[in-house]
Amino acid sequence: MSLKYVPYSLELKEPFGTAHGTRTHTDGMVVAIESDGLTGYGEVFMPPYYSENQESMALYFDSVDVSKLLRTESLADRLAYVRSLGPRDYGAKAALDIALHDLDGKRIEEPVATRYSTDERRTSYSTSFTIGVDTVSTMVRKAREAKGFKSLKIKLDGKQDIRVIEAIKEVTDQELLVDANQGWSDLDEALETAHRLIDLGVGLIEQPFKQGEHEKVGALAARCAVPVVADEDIQTIEDIDRLAAFYDGINVKLMKAGGIKPAVKMISRAREKGLKVLIGCMTESSIGISAAAQVAHLADWLDLDGNLLIKNDTCTAVQTVDGYLVLSEAPGIGITDDSNLIRIFN
Ligand SMILES: [Mg+2]
Incomplete structure (x- = not known):
């Protein structure tokens, strides 16, 4: 058995804006675990506002004793070992969790x-498509281009929120979900904005306030007719216990949770x-998106579009057709063509 990792940078097709700022790429790692002639693939890509980077990821992977993984064929035991290595490093753990799931699925020839x-x-699930913060006209143009999707996830910045949604509403009847990415601050202003957005047909509000501002979230959620969903506020199962009273739902991401198994537990x-459940993603390639798609049946909403926003995908796996994620029949996480991954590792 061997574990390999390669630094990789996902390049976005267009600059991606959120209330945290705008970026053109996301750095991370692609991993491969090889055993008995089979290879399981995983990846980690974290945005800069989480405290993981390529250095911390490499340190984490270097801490893995592959002989310990080899000692058992049980996926559960292998995953428990991965989780036992240090208290945090959720993204790096997710990469190994995904690769071990992929490897095990290939061994037993099951998705x-x-x-x-x-x-x-x-094998088919509706997903929303994300539109990053930009000028109103660019966001409207992107909404027009995403006509095939049943719902759009619109990133807000706290400055032009109502104008953006009014303008997008003029060109589409799609369901609109909004993500403030912690960008709202004053409760009364937030209530006013939220009520106007709901009047315009917005069906979900994600992470309105800064992490830790639970009282404000509770006050907002109590007076909103649509679900208010946590993202940055809830990373682990302990966070759910602490914060369930303030939110209506959570956005579960493999990268935050530490992989498929911890996400299922969450x-x-x-x-x-x-709580309601949205399964979302970071900027990820088809490895991460296909891994998350394996548990799509557990969610109320899916926002699994990270692979559609990048120029340099790592492989071919789950496909998105007319706004639907279509899972492949391939075993593991469902990679159907790994020729590009083989190049990445050589
Ligand atoms: Mg979010």
Whole structure:
């Protein structure tokens, strides 16, 4: 068995703006775990406002004792070992969790989805498409170009929110979800904005206030007719226990949670607490998106479009057709063509 990792930078097709700022690329790592002639692939890509970078990722991967992974064939034991290495490094852990799931699925010749579903396997799910913060006219142009999607996730910056949604509403009837990325500050202003956005048909508000401003979130959620969903505020299962009372739902991402298995655990805890679940993503390639798509059946909403926003995808796996994610029949996370990955590792 061997573990390899390669630094990789995902280049965005267009600059991507959120209330955190604008970026043109996201740095991370692609990993490959090889065993008995099979290769499982994983990846980690974290935006700069989380405290992981290529150096911390390399340190984490170097801390892995591959002989310990080899000692057992049990996926659960391998994942437990990965999680036991240090308290944080969620993105780096996600990369290994995804690669180990992929490897195990290839070994038993089953898609990962079958491990987490008791029902007959569904292979197609509606996903929203994300529009980053930009000028109003550019955001309207992008909304027009995304006509094939049933819903749009619009990033807000707290400055032009109502103007943006009014303008987009003029060109589309698609469902609109909004993500403030912590960009709202004053509660009364936020309430006013939220009510106007809801009048315009917005169906979900994500992470309105800064991390930790729970009282404000609770006050907003109590007076909004649409779900208010946590993203940056909730990274782990402990965060769910702490914050469930303030939110209506959570955005679960493999990169935040530490991979597929911790994400599934978070979703089941969220359900116990009566929360809605959105499965989202960072700027990721088709590795991360296809891994998340394996548990798409557990969500109320999907926002799995990271691979559509980049120029240099790592592989071919899940496809997006007319706004629907279509899972492949391939085992593991569903990679159907890894020729580019083979080049990346050589
Ligand atoms: Mg978000």
